Amino acid sequence: MKITLTLNGNKHQVDVEPRHTLTDVIRDACGYTGTHLGCEHGVCGACTIIVDGEAIRACLMFAIQADGRTIRTIEGLAQGNTLHPLQEAFVKHHALQCGYCTPGFLMLATHALEKNPDITDAELQDVLSSNLCRCTGYQNILAAVQDARDTMRTPS
Amino acid sequence: MKAASFQYYAPTSIADVVALMAEHSDAGIRILAGGQSLVPTMAYRLARPAHLIDINRIAGLDQITDHGEFLEIGALVRHEGFAANRLPARLGAILAHIANHIAHRPIRARGTFCGSLAHADPASEWCLVAATLEAELIAESARGVRTISSADYFRGIMSTALEDDEFLTSVRIRRPADDTLFGFFEYSRRHGDFALAASLVSFQLTAGLMQNVRLGLGGVEDYPRRLAEVESLLEGQSPSAAVFTRAGDLAAQHVNPSAADVDYRIELVKTVVERALQHANETT
Numbered sequence: 001m002k003i004t005l006t007l008n009g010n011k012h013q014v015d016v017e018p019r020h021t022l023t024d025v026i027r028d029a030c031g032y033t034g035t036h037l038g039c040e041h042g043v044c045g046a047c048t049i050i051v052d053g054e055a056i057r058a059c060l061m062f063a064i065q066a067d068g069r070t071i072r073t074i075e076g077l078a079q080g081n082t083l084h085p086l087q088e089a090f091v092k093h094h095a096l097q098c099g100y101c102t103p104g105f106l107m108l109a110t111h112a113l114e115k116n117p118d119i120t121d122a123e124l125q126d127v128l129s130s131n132l133c134r135c136t137g138y139q140n141i142l143a144a145v146q147d148a149r150d151t152m153r154t155p156s
Numbered sequence: 157m158k159a160a161s162f163q164y165y166a167p168t169s170i171a172d173v174v175a176l177m178a179e180h181s182d183a184g185i186r187i188l189a190g191g192q193s194l195v196p197t198m199a200y201r202l203a204r205p206a207h208l209i210d211i212n213r214i215a216g217l218d219q220i221t222d223h224g225e226f227l228e229i230g231a232l233v234r235h236e237g238f239a240a241n242r243l244p245a246r247l248g249a250i251l252a253h254i255a256n257h258i259a260h261r262p263i264r265a266r267g268t269f270c271g272s273l274a275h276a277d278p279a280s281e282w283c284l285v286a287a288t289l290e291a292e293l294i295a296e297s298a299r300g301v302r303t304i305s306s307a308d309y310f311r312g313i314m315s316t317a318l319e320d321d322e323f324l325t326s327v328r329i330r331r332p333a334d335d336t337l338f339g340f341f342e343y344s345r346r347h348g349d350f351a352l353a354a355s356l357v358s359f360q361l362t363a364g365l366m367q368n369v370r371l372g373l374g375g376v377e378d379y380p381r382r383l384a385e386v387e388s389l390l391e392g393q394s395p396s397a398a399v400f401t402r403a404g405d406l407a408a409q410h411v412n413p414s415a416a417d418v419d420y421r422i423e424l425v426k427t428v429v430e431r432a433l434q435h436a437n438e439t440t
């Protein structure tokens with residue numbers, strides 16, 4: 001079946017089987033491999049992307065369900081060579097080691113900060129608890145997102 | 157871990173759903189709501205439906221309607237839909253509080269109340285809500301519409317009174333009296349994980365005594381249920397730490413954990429029952 005996805009602003013017409021998940025189609029058919037697959041059953045959050053303004057687990061949505069929708073993945077975060085403030089903060093705070101979980105955390109955090117720029121530390125901790133990271137111990141991720149929230153609120 | 161092939165449908169009306177269910181129920185047909193339980197089971201190939209009906213394009217099912225006597229929760233009301241609700245004050249507050257215990261944000265943005273009831277995980281918070289409060293499930297098929305009382309609904313682990321060709325269009329919760337107090341407590345190893353034990357309680361206070369006590373327990377047995385013995389113990393008593401501890405002890409004597417770690421679960425039962433009661437008492 002033919003579906004159309006608007007991916008980071010570009011329209012992609014792809015042929016999918018109903019059983020293909022959105023992650024598989026974004027990676028294999030559209031060629032955007034920044035979105036990772038960890039568990040493929042909803043537990044780890046590595047596949048987190050933003051579909052029509054909502055952060056979701058892309059391994060739990062069939063691509064066919066996203067026909068006609070607007071999707072944002074990690075590839076759409078930086079503007080040319082300028083990193084997104086969240087990406088800058090991840091570098092600054094050493095919020096990644098192997099980097100496998102990073103695209104998922106960045107999309108999760110992007111959604112949280114866009115939805116509520118004044119999100120509290122406690123709420124951020126709750127949101128970020130959605131995803132798993134086997135390397136960092138989470139503290140640096142939390143610190144990076146808090147820092148990005150503060151810079152994005154008061155642009156210098 | 158990829159799902160097996162299936163035929164996909166995205167109907168836009170309830171009538172189309174029930175017609176498809178009638179046509180394909182023999183070949184294996186499933187409804188796809190939030191997909192937060194079904195898609196993992198399909199990835200594991202524990203479920204291999206030949207036909208899948210995606211209900212997400214049906215308009216009007218995403219509302220919680222206050223009919224006065226009861227609240228009606230449509231088949232596409234997401235867990236998150238309870239976060240900032242405009243429901244009657246105390247009931248709205250407890251449902252929002254409970255919703256926050258279900259999984260994580262991205263899952264709450266997709267998963268539905270009705271899907272949780274159809275799935276009937278023993279540890280589901282919404283199943284505990286339906287079992288404890290007065291709830292009715294509205295099931296529609298080509299054979300007609302029927303109403304199932306929550307007391308008759310649960311049959312076993314992930315097993316319910318819903319037939320293969322039935323679509324759960326909504327769940328109705330009878331509106332409790334406005335002065336009803338609610339308390340909830342669940343224990344899970346990490347915030348967002350499935351509960352190892354959870355309890356929901358509601359009662360009114362008349363002249364300082366507990367009346368119309370409802371006490372439900374989830375996560376421990378095959379499905380959540382009210383504990384009649386504990387309710388009778390509490391009925392007419394004045395709330396106190398001592399009474400709550402006795403209620404927890406009595407609850408522990410009347411449960412049959414289906415999990416392997418029986419002794420541990422029984423200890424948890426005491427704790428969650430006692431703390432749910434304390435929680436209700438703190439909201440006075």
Ligand SMILES: Cc1cc2nc3c(=O)[nH]c(=O)nc-3n(C[C@H](O)[C@H](O)[C@H](O)COP(=O)(O)OP(=O)(O)OC[C@H]3O[C@@H](n4cnc5c(N)ncnc54)[C@H](O)[C@@H]3O)c2cc1C
Pocket residue numbers: 041042043186187188189190191192193194195196231257258259260263266267268269270271272274275277279280281282318322323324325348349350351
């Ligand atoms: C990591 C993770 C953690 C989770 N933690 C929790 C938790 O702590 N507590 C909890 O309760 N849940 C938890 N869940 C499950 C989640 O809440 C699901 O959203 C819920 O169990 C099912 O709702 P759904 O809308 O996603 O249903 P789906 O996954 O779409 O469907 C589930 C089942 O119900 C059937 N179905 C769905 N809607 C209907 C309907 N209207 N009529 C008839 N049949 C229907 C489907 O055919 C399928 O068999 C978790 C899930 C994940 C991935």
Ligand code: FES
Pocket residue numbers: 036037038039040041042043044045046047048057058059060
């Ligand atoms: S790959 Fe989607 S949640 Fe793990």
Ligand code: FES
Pocket residue numbers: 095096097098099100101102132133134135136
């Ligand atoms: S940086 Fe390795 S999993 Fe998070």
